Amino acid sequence: xxxxxxxxxxxxxxxxxxxxxxxxxxxxxxxxxxxxxxxxxxxxxxxxxxxxxxxxxxxxxxxxxxxxxxxxxxxxxxxxxxxxxxxxxxxxxxxxxxxxxxxxxxxxxxxxxxxxxxxxxxxxxxxxxxxxxxxxxxxxxxxxxxxxxxxxxxxxxxxxxxxxxxxxxxxxxxxxxxxxxxxxxxxxxxxxxxxxxxxxxxxxxxxxxxxxxxxxxxxxxxxxxxxxxxxxxxxxxxxxxxxxxxxxxxxxxxxxxxxxxxxxxxxxxxxxxxxxxxxxxxxxxxxxxxxxxxxxxxx
Ligand SMILES: [Zn+2]
Numbered sequence: 001x002x003x004x005x006x007x008x009x010x011x012x013x014x015x016x017x018x019x020x021x022x023x024x025x026x027x028x029x030x031x032x033x034x035x036x037x038x039x040x041x042x043x044x045x046x047x048x049x050x051x052x053x054x055x056x057x058x059x060x061x062x063x064x065x066x067x068x069x070x071x072x073x074x075x076x077x078x079x080x081x082x083x084x085x086x087x088x089x090x091x092x093x094x095x096x097x098x099x100x101x102x103x104x105x106x107x108x109x110x111x112x113x114x115x116x117x118x119x120x121x122x123x124x125x126x127x128x129x130x131x132x133x134x135x136x137x138x139x140x141x142x143x144x145x146x147x148x149x150x151x152x153x154x155x156x157x158x159x160x161x162x163x164x165x166x167x168x169x170x171x172x173x174x175x176x177x178x179x180x181x182x183x184x185x186x187x188x189x190x191x192x193x194x195x196x197x198x199x200x201x202x203x204x205x206x207x208x209x210x211x212x213x214x215x216x217x218x219x220x221x222x223x224x225x226x227x228x229x230x231x232x233x234x235x236x237x238x239x240x241x242x243x244x245x246x247x248x249x250x251x252x253x254x255x256x257x258x259x260x261x262x263x264x265x266x267x268x269x270x271x272x273x274x275x276x277x278x279x280x281x282x283x284x285x286x287x288x289x290x291x292x293x294x295x296x297x298x299x
Contacts, residue, residue: 098292124292149293249275
């Protein structure tokens with residue numbers, strides 16, 4: 001009886017894990033810095049401490065091997081760049097500039113707040129792009145042409161093969177935030193482990209991109225109280241889940257069938273980046289909203 005019970009629980013856990021993986025496979029999302037206030041993103045300074053070829057000096061090259069499917073060692077996408085002059089203009093919705101952001105009030109405390117939706121009445125939604133394994137040249141071109149804010153939650157083991165790729169996205173306006181070193185599921189892990197994953201990833205991103213992240217997304221959206229405490233102790237201001245996911249050009253809603261004010265949309269750096277990004281923009285447009293920068297709403 002007990003064995004059956006345990007097996008049933010394991011089966012349920014496996015199903016939940018599979019569903020979650022579908023939601024947060026691989027890449028972090030970034031946000032361009034066209035802030036109404038202009039400049040939540042410090043100019044990134046230094047050259048990368050690694051060669052453009054990408055021999056990353058990171059601490060634990062093999063640490064990710066056992067963690068999760070999306071933590072596999074990554075290689076830089078070698079797909080040819082889009083033909084010069086490729087224009088996405090006819091597929092890109094036009095947006096008004098976002099309103100000047102009303103920042104949320106963060107609760108005092110020793111843990112960060114966890115948001116799936118920013119509590120705002122302003123007609124905005126937030127695009128976040130996670131992980132970073134797949135580094136397609138057209139993603140940069142598309143983000144440039146769209147000219148909308150995006151936030152990238154980048155995982156160190158996914159991006160260390162080619163940090164400069166994301167520097168180019170940052171230069172196009174994306175804001176880079178933390179998503180752990182190895183992408184292991186943090187839920188249930190010790191404070192020491194969780195703190196290391198969060199702090200070390202923020203430190204590394206700060207070194208590479210000239211701005212230490214202040215926002216955090218736990219891999220798979222899986223977290224516990226320790227996660228929110230560790231994130232706070234690592235200098236994060238808030239942590240994020242999502243209300244919509246986008247994959248293969250399809251937007252999936254946690255509830256309802258439209259993007260709502262303040263919704264955080266999750267997508268990844270995947271092979272169909274162009275379709276996913278445009279689907280997210282079209283969903284935001286259809287809801288009468290405009291993309292805004294997550295960082296502008298978090299003090
Ligand atoms: Zn992820």
